[in-house]
Amino acid sequence: MEPAQDFKSFQERIQKSLVTTVKTVNRLAAEDLDFQRTVNRDVAEQLDEKSQRILDLSSRLLKSAASACGLKAPTFEDVDDIDLNWRGVVDVVDTVLEKADTALDEYTGLIKRKEPPTGDSAPEPKKLKPSAKVVRNANITKPQAHFEIPPDNFPTGPWKPILTKKPHATVPLEESLVTFKNGGGSVQYKHPYETEISKGNYPQHVFEESEPIPYQPVEKTKPTWVDTYEGVLDMLVHLKKAKEIAVDLEHHDFRTYNGLVCLMQVSTREQDWIVDTLQPWRHRLEILNEVFADPSIVKVFHGAYMDMIWLQRDLGLYVNGLFDTYFACELLGFPGRSLAYLLSTFVEFTADKQYQLADWRMRPIPDEMMYYARSDTHYLLYIYDNVRNRLLTSSDRSKPETDLITRALDKSREVSLYRHEHPEFNESTGEGSRGWYNYILKHGHMALNAEQFAVFRALWKWRDTAARRADESPNFILGSNNLGQIARVNPPDMKALHSLLPVSPPIAKSCLNEIWDQIRATKAEGGPSLLQFLTSQAPDSLKKNGVPQAVKASTSWPGIDGEVDVAIRDRSQLFGNMPISSRWEGSRVSSNRQDDYVPFPWQRFVEETSNGDALAESAPEATEEPAVTPAAPEVVDEPDQEFTLKRGKKRKAAPAEEDSSSSEESGSKDEDVGVAEDEAMQDVEGGVLDLREDQPKRSKNTKARKAEKRAREQEGEAESEQKSRKSERRALKEQRRQEKKDKEAEGGKQFAAVPFDYSQAASVMNASRSGGGAAVEKTKGKKGKVYDPYAKSVEEGVKGARKAPPIRGERSATFKK
Structure with a gap:
């Protein structure tokens, strides 16, 4: 252009x-x-x-x-x-x-233009190509076998912190190691730095907005691998000089019961360290508390709720002055709250999270995994500067609800007070970090009966014991899905159990006899089904007198040849009050038993409904003297008789000897009967005909109408019209009487059989409503020929079949010339 x-x-x-x-x-x-x-x-x-x-x-x-x-x-x-x-x-x-x-x-100008990158800005971080395969379960010797302090999988008391010194303490170590009872009633040790963390203050520079400090280019720096105690002391010297440090951990929990911290990454503004925490002297890393417990040094984590527990359990480290960037994402309303989202937003770095589940026990660590571990903390301080500035910009320090920076620090302080406890579970209730209660809540559709539930609990108990003994995770011993499948099948013998156990790992099959003995012992003890157990855990609102309403004692079912007594309830559990067939109403027997009362699934989440109360209130109270029930009369079923539905009600004919003096009175009765007939006809035509025997008579309505008519007659309304109707009805009645007398005189009967005269029958083609003779006479009187449908075929003779068309060639008419 x-x-x-x-x-x-x-x-x-x-x-x-x-x-x-x-x-x-x-x-x-x-x-x-x-x-x-x-x-x-x-x-x-x-x-x-x-x-x-x-x-x-x-x-x-x-x-x-x-x-x-x-x-x-x-x-x-x-x-x-x-x-x-x-x-x-x-x-x-x-x-x-x-x-x-x-x-x-x-x-x-609707949005701010993005400034192009300048020459002073840090170059884009280098991205290494991912390895072809991520090793998730390396076949190596267990490092915990060489620890100077081996893990204790069968503890006899509460977990005690492994601290020997307490730097930056306001309360001495001896006074900090005290016990208390938690919410479950078990005795536990308090957090050693509880007082220091709760009453500590963050440095002032945390509340001041400043320009983010760029991170060091990845190509110009190299992480320091620390696998000696001298290297830890050298790193500690550099960490004491920093105002902020970034920390992250890599954990493994598949080939150990409690779990292992395999790596600890620590970064400052200038340097990165990767500490090997699988060394036999790992417990001596508690010397880093000189920095981790120092409230003047800010420790930046992301999602530190499990890191706090792992540091206490394995390394004896406690964090005072924590800043968790996860809570900054939450308060700022970021669409993503993961570290990968922060890296892509502020650094434009794409983290390969497939290494998050890798086996970090491998030594030496591949370059790709080392680069991933370093990137988690290398850019974290730069991200901390950006999110902290945004929190300060969005905060109103005058109001607590709008002071975002203080809220983020308070939540971080709560996370740093987390404590480690021994993983345990209650065998009877399944509660605990290693219990089966959460599993059955997620898989409540299994509907295990008493024996199946006993097998499930026996397998779960054996698996936990075997995992502690071999220092393996329970899922490595036997997967939870495999455990649930075995419980559903409920193997009848040891051979069937052997076929259900997985091939790898071979630990379960090698302990076949031990598993079978555990199952038989649990079955012999007995116990509830899964439904009964879940109902026993129902809230108090679903219980009546301390007993769950949903499940009672198991109902004893009758034998195959016995008679089954079906109890019909007065109220439907699903549909409520609704009409029930009259066939059931007379013969059903009310039952006060509630053994067969099974709730619908949605009834557990509803408040205490009227169904359970009504059932409880309807039960008769127990008295000392039993009430005498009178014997019910025997009901005899009468056979059904044939009946004919007629239109309306017909009044019986009056006797012939009735004198003329009663004709006027009978005329009045006929009038009433006629009215009743008209009403009955209307009811039938309207589609309503009540056949019940206890139907009340309509005499009241008839008397009311008679009273109204007599009132109208007394008032002189429509006298001429009524007289004419009465005279017509009297004449019609006299005519009927005369016809009846004539028939009786001739000796004929009303229902005598008369032979059918086909000559007088109505024609099919020329049918008429006025009798057969009239139709014949009408047909004879017509001029013209009578229609005969077979006349034409008789006159012309029988014809042969139509000749078939000639067969044409295979060529279609398209090519016809």
Whole structure:
């Protein structure tokens, strides 16, 4: 574009070309290109050529955009690759649009423009290529076998701190090593530095905002490997001169019962150290408390809640003056709170976290693992400067709830007061750091019965004992999933148990007899099922008189040939009050037993419902004298009889000897009956017909209507209309009586059988509602020929089948000339 040409004209020209191109493409897409390709070979070649050129241009444009965004663009060799790699195309386009939005926001001043890196800034850290395979379980000799103080897996009392000296103490060591009872009632030792940490103050420079100090380039510095006690003393001299130090640990817990601190990384602003903590003299590292317990030196960790316990247990180190960057991420509302997120945000360093679960007992340590261990602390002080400045900028020191820097320090102080305790568990309740209670809460769907639950508890107890004896982790002895599978199968003999044990490691199979003896002993003791155990742990709100409502004593089921008595409850546990079939209402027997009461899963999380109270209150109270129950009368089932539903109710005919004096009264009764018939007809037509025997009579309604009608007659309303209706009904009644007398005089009966006269029957084609004779007479009186559906076939004779069409050749009509 020429310098004199403005951007607006260039934009209009580009937009016009794009519109023209889109119109042309749409016009071509509307044509039947497949047909054109078939009939004309030149068109097919041109289409293939143009398609390949467009595909190459698109691929080059996509690669150019991807390189600008730091992405890898997919390669298109043919048209099918677009569908296969469409996700990659969308990623590149989205990234380009996001960068365009960011550029526009920076241009308009909506966000602050990022300053380009200067020459004084530290270069991008070097990233080593990851190793081909991360070793997670190295086959090496156990280092704990050479420790001067071996681990104690069968302790006889509470864990006692291994301190011999207490630097920077305000309370002497002898007065600090005192015991107390924790929340569970067990006796434990107090934190030796509890007073110093609780009442200590952080240095003033922590509360002052300052420019972040750049980290040293990785290429110009080299970590110092410390594997001698003299090296520890030399490192201690440099650490005492620092204002802040960064610390991190690498731990291993698969081939040991308690766990091992394998490495300790320590960094200052100028130098990095990696301390080998698997040396036999590792307990002598407590000399570092001269720095770790010094409140004037800030110790920076990230996620230090387990590091505090490991340092106490293995090295005898206690941290006073902790700053945990995890709580800074939490208070600042960062989207990520891991160390990897902080490294990528502030240092643009991508940590390879696959080494986090590597076996750090290996010696010598590979270069890739050494580089990973060093990076955890090498950049941590620079991250500390940035997050501390952000906390100070976002803090309002006048209010405690908005004083973020103080809140971060208070949470860090709480973490530094964590104490180590021996890993134990309660055999009866399964509680404890090594117990099975948390496992069954996560796998409550197993629904183990009493024997299966006994097998589960026996295996768990044997596994813990074997792990302590061999100084291995319980999962190395026998996996928890394998343990649960064996409990579900419930092997009947030793051979079946042997087939269920895993092949590797062979520790479990070598102790087959011991495991089987443990299982048989636990089965003989007996115990509850898993459901009964979980219900016994229910809160008090679900209990009645100290007994769980959900589970009672196991119900004794009847034999196969015995009679099963099914108790029907008055109230449904799931649907509440609802109508029940009348077939059950008469024969069911109320049961006061609650042995079969099993709760639904959601009832445990509901407050004390009315169901349990209602069931408890409905039970009869026990009295000294039992109540005498009268014998119930025997119910005789009457056989069902046939009946016919008629429309309404028909009044019986009055006797023929009834005199004329009673005709007026009977007419009044007929009127009432007619009204009742009309009402019954309406009920039937409306779809409601009540057949119950205890249905009340409708005499009250009839008398009410009679009273109303008599009132209207007395008032003189509609007298002429009523008289005319009465006279019509009297005439109709007299006519019926006369017809009945005539039939009786002739000697005929009302329901006498009369032979059917087919000559007088109505025609199928010309049926009529007015009897058969009338229909015949009507048909005879018509002029014209009677329709006979078989007349045509008789006159013309029998015809043969239609001639089949001639068979044509195999050639279709397309090639017909």
